[in-house]
Amino acid sequence: MTAETPTRPRNTQPAAWRHTDILDLDxxxxxxxxxxxxxxxxxxxxxxxxxxxxPALRGYTVVNLFYEPSTRTRASFELAGKVLGADVITxxxxxxxxxKGESLIxxxxxxxxxxxxxIVMRHSxxxxxxxxxxxxxxxxxxxxxxxxxHPTQALLDLYTIRKRVGDLRGKxxxxxxxxxxxxxxxxxMWGLTALGAEVVVCGPPTLLPRGLRxxxxxxxxxxxxxxxxxxxxxxxxxxxxxxVMALRLQSERQQGGLLPSLHEYSQFYQVTAExxxxxxxxxxxxxxxxxxxxxxxxxxxxxxxxxxxxxxxxNGVAVRMALLYLLSGRTDLxxxxxx
Amino acid sequence: MATLAIHNGxxxxxxxxxxxxxxxxxxxxxxxxxxxxxxxxxxEAERIDATGLVVVPGFVDLHTHLREPGFEGKETIRTxxxxxxxxxxxxxxxxxxxxxxxxxxxxxxxxLREAEKSGVVxxxxxxxxxxxxxGAELAPAGELAGAxxxxxxxxxxxxSDPSLMRHxxxxxxxxxxxxxxxxxxxxxxxxxxxxxxxxxxxxxLRGRPASAExxxxxxxxxxxxxxxxxxxxxxxSTAGSVALIAAxxxxxxxxxxxxxxxxxxxxxxxxGFGDDYRSIHYHTNAKVNPPLREExxxxxxxxxxxxxxxxxxxxxxxxxGQGDKEIxxxxxxxxxxxxxxxxxxxxxxxxxxxxxxxxxxxRMTIGPVRAWGLDIRAxxxxxxxxxxxxxxxxxxxxxxxxxxxxxxxxxxxGKNTPLAGRMLRGLVVATVFGGALxxxxxxxxxx
Numbered sequence: 170m171t172a173e174t175p176t177r178p179r180n181t182q183p184a185a186w187r188h189t190d191i192l193d194l195d196x197x198x199x200x201x202x203x204x205x206x207x208x209x210x211x212x213x214x215x216x217x218x219x220x221x222x223x224p225a226l227r228g229y230t231v232v233n234l235f236y237e238p239s240t241r242t243r244a245s246f247e248l249a250g251k252v253l254g255a256d257v258i259t260x261x262x263x264x265x266x267x268x269k270g271e272s273l274i275x276x277x278x279x280x281x282x283x284x285x286x287x288i289v290m291r292h293s294x295x296x297x298x299x300x301x302x303x304x305x306x307x308x309x310x311x312x313x314x315x316x317x318x319h320p321t322q323a324l325l326d327l328y329t330i331r332k333r334v335g336d337l338r339g340k341x342x343x344x345x346x347x348x349x350x351x352x353x354x355x356x357x358m359w360g361l362t363a364l365g366a367e368v369v370v371c372g373p374p375t376l377l378p379r380g381l382r383x384x385x386x387x388x389x390x391x392x393x394x395x396x397x398x399x400x401x402x403x404x405x406x407x408x409x410x411x412x413v414m415a416l417r418l419q420s421e422r423q424q425g426g427l428l429p430s431l432h433e434y435s436q437f438y439q440v441t442a443e444x445x446x447x448x449x450x451x452x453x454x455x456x457x458x459x460x461x462x463x464x465x466x467x468x469x470x471x472x473x474x475x476x477x478x479x480x481x482x483x484n485g486v487a488v489r490m491a492l493l494y495l496l497s498g499r500t501d502l503x504x505x506x507x508x
Numbered sequence: 509m510a511t512l513a514i515h516n517g518x519x520x521x522x523x524x525x526x527x528x529x530x531x532x533x534x535x536x537x538x539x540x541x542x543x544x545x546x547x548x549x550x551x552e553a554e555r556i557d558a559t560g561l562v563v564v565p566g567f568v569d570l571h572t573h574l575r576e577p578g579f580e581g582k583e584t585i586r587t588x589x590x591x592x593x594x595x596x597x598x599x600x601x602x603x604x605x606x607x608x609x610x611x612x613x614x615x616x617x618x619x620l621r622e623a624e625k626s627g628v629v630x631x632x633x634x635x636x637x638x639x640x641x642x643g644a645e646l647a648p649a650g651e652l653a654g655a656x657x658x659x660x661x662x663x664x665x666x667x668s669d670p671s672l673m674r675h676x677x678x679x680x681x682x683x684x685x686x687x688x689x690x691x692x693x694x695x696x697x698x699x700x701x702x703x704x705x706x707x708x709x710x711x712x713l714r715g716r717p718a719s720a721e722x723x724x725x726x727x728x729x730x731x732x733x734x735x736x737x738x739x740x741x742x743x744x745s746t747a748g749s750v751a752l753i754a755a756x757x758x759x760x761x762x763x764x765x766x767x768x769x770x771x772x773x774x775x776x777x778x779x780g781f782g783d784d785y786r787s788i789h790y791h792t793n794a795k796v797n798p799p800l801r802e803e804x805x806x807x808x809x810x811x812x813x814x815x816x817x818x819x820x821x822x823x824x825x826x827x828x829g830q831g832d833k834e835i836x837x838x839x840x841x842x843x844x845x846x847x848x849x850x851x852x853x854x855x856x857x858x859x860x861x862x863x864x865x866x867x868x869x870x871r872m873t874i875g876p877v878r879a880w881g882l883d884i885r886a887x888x889x890x891x892x893x894x895x896x897x898x899x900x901x902x903x904x905x906x907x908x909x910x911x912x913x914x915x916x917x918x919x920x921x922g923k924n925t926p927l928a929g930r931m932l933r934g935l936v937v938a939t940v941f942g943g944a945l946x947x948x949x950x951x952x953x954x955x
Contacts, residue, residue, distance in 0.1 A: 196786055296713070300790065315713075316712040316714075380706025390706065390785060392785050393781075
C-alpha cells in the first residue's frame with residue numbers, strides 16, 4: 170500500500186451558499202451559482218486524478234429516487250456520490266414500493282427514516298421534487314420534474330460554457346427545439362440570464378410555451394419568467410450565436426398533433442453544419458442528451474469540432490459532486506485518499 | 509305557535525325591493541311579517557337583536573358537491589349542510605357526481621331521505637344529464653323530474669358529444685329543467701392542470717386554455733337556440749364566455765349563468781406564488797376546474813355579475829380529503845371547499861366598489877332561484893325572499909367584520925382552501941332555517 174502525501178485540508182467554506190434543496194435555478198443568486206461553478210472546478214480536478222476518489226462525503230447517504238427512466242443523469246449522480254465516498258443507492262419505479270401505490274410523501278419519509286441525507290429525484294410530474302422537499306428535512310435534488318426543471322443539468326451547462334467562453338455577459342446562447350416541454354431549457358433560461366447571457370429560444374410555434382413573451386404577462390409579473398428572445402425561424406435564431414444547444418425532440422410530439430412529422434421538423438429545425446455557418450466562427454455546440462441524430466441535430470455536427478457534448482457529460486459529474494458536497498454542509502475537502 | 513322575531517336589522521330583500529331597518533317575524537317556520545317594529549307587536553316570541561347587522565333571505569347555492577352517497581370521506585349531507593348553514597346558505601342544490609351518480613329515481617330518493625334525516629338546511633337534488641355521467645346516453649329526465657330534481661348536470665365533466673347535448677336540451681324542455689353544463693372541451697383541456705398562461709409556463713404544468721371553455725359556451729348556446737332548451741352555464745370563468753353569454757341573452761336565448769366566489773376574486777397566480785415571483789410552489793388547494801384565470805377575466809366576471817349577465821353566485825363547493833390534495837399536482841383532485849368562505853369572499857366585490865350589497869344579495873338569493881325557474885315551480889313559494897308565507901330562512905350578516913380563515917375550524921370535512929390564514933372581511937353571524945337557528949357565532953344577542 171502506498172501512501173500519497175495527503176493534501177492539507179483546505180477550507181472550502183463557500184462564499185455564498187444558502188440552499189438546503191436544489192429544486193430549480195430560479196431562486197439562485199449569481200453568487201450562489203459562482204460558488205457551485207468554482208467548486209465544480211476543484212471537483213473536476215479530483216475527477217481527473219488517476220484515482221478519482223476522496224472521502225469528503227464518507228458517512229453521507231444519497232438515495233437516487235427515479236420515477237422515470239434515466240441512464241445518464243442517474244449514472245452521473247451515482248458516480249458523483251461514489252467519487253466523494255458517499256453511500257449511494259438507486260431506486261427505480263420497477264424495483265420499489267412506488268409501483269404498489271405508496272405515496273411520494275411516504276416514500277420520501279421512509280428514505281429519510283433510513284437516514285438518507287440527500288434524495289435525488291426524477292419524476293414525470295412537475296413539482297414532484299417540491300412536494301418531497303416540503304415533507305422531509307433530507308436535501309432534495311431535483312433531477313428533472315416533468316416539463317418543469319432540471320437544475321443540475323443547467324448548472325453543468327453553465328459550467329461547461331463558462332469554462333470555454335469565460336464571462337457569459339453579452340454572449341448569445343440559442344436553444345433550439347421543444348422549448349415547451351423541455352425542463353432543460355426552462356432551467357437553462359434562468360441560469361444563463363442570471364449570468365448575463367442573451368438567451369434565444371427557437372422552435373415551431375406549437376412547441377413554444379405561452380406567456381414567455383414579456384407582453385404575455387402583466388407588467389407586475391415581468392420578473393416571473395426569464396427575459397428571453399423568441400424565434401420561430403432557426404436561421405435568424407442562430408445568427409451570431411456563441412453557443413447553440415439542440416434539444417431532444419420526443420417522437421410523441423408528432424402523435425400529439427404538435428408536428429406533422431419528424432421529417433418536417435428536421436427540415437426546418439435541425440441544427441446542421443449549413444445553419445451553423447451563421448453562428449460566430451468559434452461557436453460551441455451542445456446537447457443535453459440523449460440525442461436523436463438526424464432529427465434535431467445532424468450526425469456530423471454532433472461529432473464535429475464545435476461539439477462539447479461529451480464535455481458536458483464529464484462536467485456533469487463534477488457539478489453534481491459540488492452540489493452534493495455543498496448540501497452536505499461539510500467545509501473541508503481533503504486531498505486524495507490514501508490507498 | 510313557535511315565533512322568532514329578528515329585531516332592528518337592515519333588512520335587504522331584493523325580490524321585494526326592500527332595503528331598510530325592520531324586524532322580521534317568523535311564525536311556524538314561515539315568514540309572517542317584515543316591517544319596522546313588527547317584532548314588538550308579537551308576544552311570546554324568541555327574539556334576536558340584529559341591530560347593526562344585515563338581515564337577508566337565506567342564500568341559495570345552485571352548485572354544491574355534498575359527496576354523499578359514495579364519497580363520505582370527503583363530505584356527508586350532514587357536514588355539507590352544516591357548512592352551508594355556517595355560510596348563510598339555507599338551500600343547496602346537490603351535484604349529481606356521487607357514487608352511484610344521480611341518474612335514477614332510487615338514487616334521488618335516497619339523497620332526499622338522507623337530507624330529511626341529517627340535513628341541516630334544504631337540499632335540492634340535481635340529476636345527471638347522461639346515464640352514469642358517461643356522456644353516451646341520456647339519463648331518464650322524466651323519471652328524475654318526478655323524483656324531484658331541479659336541474660340536470662354532469663358537472664365535473666362536460667357533455668362532449670354535441671348531438672347528445674342537443675338532445676339533452678331538447679328533451680328536458682318537456683319538464684322545464686335547466687341543463688347545467690360544465691363548459692370545458694375535454695379534448696382541449698386534456699391533461700391540463702391549470703389555466704394556460706405564463707404561470708403554467710413557469711411551473712411547467714400543462715394548461716387548460718380559456719378557449720376550451722369558450723368554444724363549449726358558444727357551441728351550447730347555439731344548441732340552446734336551436735332547441736329552445738334552457739342552458740345553464742356552470743362556473744363561468746373567462747371574459748370571452750361573458751361576452752358570448754351577453755350576446756346570447758341579448759338575442760333572447762334561454763341561457764343562464766353562475767360564477768363562483770373564487771373565480772371572482774382569485775387568479776392563476778394563487779397556484780404558483782406566495783409573496784413574490786422568486787420562488788414557486790405547487791398549491792394544489794388552488795387547483796380547480798375550470799381553473800383560476802387572470803385579472804381581465806375577474807374584471808369581466810364582476811361587471812357581468814353586477815349587470816345581471818351572470819345570474820347567480822354559486823359556490824361549486826368541492827370538498828376533498830388531505831390525501832386528494834397532498835400529492836403530485838397532476839394527481840391532485842380539482843376543487844375548493846367554499847361554502848364557509850363564500851360570503852366573505854364575495855364581499856370583496858362590495859368592498860372594492862364593484863357591486864353594491866343589495867345586488868350581491870340578489871345574486872345569492874332570488875337571482876339563483878329565478879335562474880332555475882324555482883320561483884314559478886310548485887312547492888318553492890317565496891324561496892329566496894322574505895315575502896309573507898316564504899320559508900323562514902334568513903341569514904344575518906356583518907359585512908365589515910374581519911376574520912381569519914382557519915380550515916381546521918370548518919364544519920365541512922373539506923379543508924381544501926387556498927385561503928387558509930387569510931383575513932377576510934364579511935361574516936355570517938347567524939343563519940335561521942325554517943324559523944330555527946342553525947348557525948350562531950354567538951354574536952347575536954337574544955333579547
